[in-house]
Amino acid sequence: MPLGGDDHIGGSCLLVEAGGTRILVDAGLRPGDPGGPPRDIARAFDGPLDAVVVTHAHTDHCGYVPGLVARRPDLRVVATPPTTALMPAMWTDAVKVMAGRERGRARWGDAGAAALYGRDDVAAAVRRCEELAFGAPRGIGALTVELFPAGHVLGAAGVVVHAGGRRVVVTGDISGFRQETVDGYAVPESARGADLLVMESTCCAEEHDDRGMRVGELVRAVADVHRGGGRVLIPAFALGRAQELALIMKRWLPEVPVRIDGMAADLSAEFELLDPSLRILGGGTAVAARPGELDTFRTGVVISTSGMLTGGPALQWARRILPEPGSALFISGYQDEESPGRALRDLADTGGEFTLPDRAGEATVPVRARVATMRLSAHADRRGLLDVVDEVAPGRTMLVHGVAHRQRAFRETLRVRDRATVGTGAWRP
Numbered sequence: 001m002p003l004g005g006d007d008h009i010g011g012s013c014l015l016v017e018a019g020g021t022r023i024l025v026d027a028g029l030r031p032g033d034p035g036g037p038p039r040d041i042a043r044a045f046d047g048p049l050d051a052v053v054v055t056h057a058h059t060d061h062c063g064y065v066p067g068l069v070a071r072r073p074d075l076r077v078v079a080t081p082p083t084t085a086l087m088p089a090m091w092t093d094a095v096k097v098m099a100g101r102e103r104g105r106a107r108w109g110d111a112g113a114a115a116l117y118g119r120d121d122v123a124a125a126v127r128r129c130e131e132l133a134f135g136a137p138r139g140i141g142a143l144t145v146e147l148f149p150a151g152h153v154l155g156a157a158g159v160v161v162h163a164g165g166r167r168v169v170v171t172g173d174i175s176g177f178r179q180e181t182v183d184g185y186a187v188p189e190s191a192r193g194a195d196l197l198v199m200e201s202t203c204c205a206e207e208h209d210d211r212g213m214r215v216g217e218l219v220r221a222v223a224d225v226h227r228g229g230g231r232v233l234i235p236a237f238a239l240g241r242a243q244e245l246a247l248i249m250k251r252w253l254p255e256v257p258v259r260i261d262g263m264a265a266d267l268s269a270e271f272e273l274l275d276p277s278l279r280i281l282g283g284g285t286a287v288a289a290r291p292g293e294l295d296t297f298r299t300g301v302v303i304s305t306s307g308m309l310t311g312g313p314a315l316q317w318a319r320r321i322l323p324e325p326g327s328a329l330f331i332s333g334y335q336d337e338e339s340p341g342r343a344l345r346d347l348a349d350t351g352g353e354f355t356l357p358d359r360a361g362e363a364t365v366p367v368r369a370r371v372a373t374m375r376l377s378a379h380a381d382r383r384g385l386l387d388v389v390d391e392v393a394p395g396r397t398m399l400v401h402g403v404a405h406r407q408r409a410f411r412e413t414l415r416v417r418d419r420a421t422v423g424t425g426a427w428r429p
C-alpha cells in the first residue's frame with residue numbers, strides 16, 4: 001500500500017508485505033518548505049522493516065532514506081550502482097537545506113521545520129547501501145526483487161517484487177524515449193502478467209510533442225539569443241535535467257559556450273565517472289568560475305541549480321541576467337505552486353519587476369530579458385503510459401505519483417481499454 005506520493009507528487013513510498021517480510025519501495029521527501037517525510041510513514045514503523053528498494057536518486061524518491069536508517073539501523077538499502085553512487089550527494093544537499101531552515105527557525109521562531117536527519121545519518125545510510133544490477137534477482141526475506149531499466153534518469157529502475165506466486169511491478173518514474181543520458185525503459189519477461197502494476201502518472205493527462213520537436217524549439221531559441229549577443233540562463237534540476245541540457249547544447253550548438261553551476265556541476269562530473277561515454281564537460285562546456293564569470297561570461301548558456309529558483313547560484317545569475325534586454329531565462333521543468341520559478345513564469349507575459357529570494361534578504365529586479373518555458377519532460381505521457389500497461393499486461397493497475405483528478409480521468413481511459421484498475425489504498429490479491 002502507498003504510504004505517500006500516491007494522489008500527489010512528492011514523498012513517494014510504497015509498502016509491500018508478504019510472509020512476514022516488509023519492504024518499502026522508495027522513501028522520498030515531500031516538496032515545499034517545510035518538506036517532510038512520506039505522509040503515512042508512521043505505518044512503516046508499525047512492524048519489522050527489512051529493506052527499502054530505491055528506484056532512483058531524485059529526492060522525492062530517495063530523500064527520506066537516511067531518516068529511515070536512523071530509526072532502523074539494520075535496514076537494507078537496495079538500488080542500482082548509479083543510484084547508489086548518486087544518492088549521497090542528494091542526501092548531503094538535503095542536510096544543507098534542512099540545516100538552513102533550522103537556523104531560520106532558531107532566528108525567527110517557527111519559520112522553518114526541524115531537520116529530519118544530519119550528516120551522521122547520511123554516513124550511516126551510505127554504509128547500508130547494496131548495489132543491485134538490472135536483471136539480477138535478490139532475496140529479501142520471503143520476497144525476491146528484480147530491477148529493470150525505467151528510462152527517466154541515469155540509474156532509474158522499475159522493480160518486480162515476487163512474493164510466492166504473486167508479482168507486483170512498480171515503475172518508479174518511467175519514460176520510453178531515448179534521452180542524451182539514458183535510454184527508454186525495458187520491461188523484462190518477469191514483469192509480464194503481474195498481479196499488480198503500480199505506475200507513476202505525472203503526465204497522464206498530457207500528450208507531449210515529439211521530443212525532437214521540443215529539443216529543436218529550445219535550440220532555435222538559444223541560437224536566437226546568442227546571435228543577438230545576449231546570454232541565456234536555464235535554471236535546472238541538479239540530477240538529470242542539467243546534464244540533458246548541457247549535452248543537447250553540445251550536440252546542436254557546439255559553438256555556443258556553456259557554463260554549469262552549483263550542484264548541477266558536481267553531479268555532471270559524477271555522471272561522467274558513472275558512464276564514461278557521457279562527455280558533458282570539455283570543449284566549450286565548463287564549470288562556472290564564480291564570482292568572476294557572473295559578470296564576464298557575456299555570451300552563451302548558463303545551466304544552474306536550483307531548478308525552481310528557490311536557492312543556489314541560479315539566483316545570482318538571475319539577478320544579473322533578468323534586467324538584460326537581449327538575454328533570456330528559460331524555465332526547463334516543473335515548478336511548484338509556491339516557488340519563485342512559478343511566480344516568474346506567471347510574470348513572463350506581463351513583464352514588470354521580480355523579487356528573488358536571496359540569502360541576505362530579497363532582491364527586486366526589473367525583468368527585461370525574455371522569459372519562456374521550454375519543458376523537456378523525463379516522464380512518459382498519456383500514450384507512453386498506456387504502452388507501459390500494454391507491455392506489462394497486469395491483472396490490476398494502481399496509479400501513483402500524480403494529481404488525483406487527472407488520475408481519475410486516466411483510470412477511466414484504462415477502463416475503456418479493458419484494463420482493470422484499483423484505487424490508491426491498500427491492495428490485497
Ligand SMILES: [Zn+2]
Nearest residue numbers: 056058152173
Ligand atoms: Zn524522478
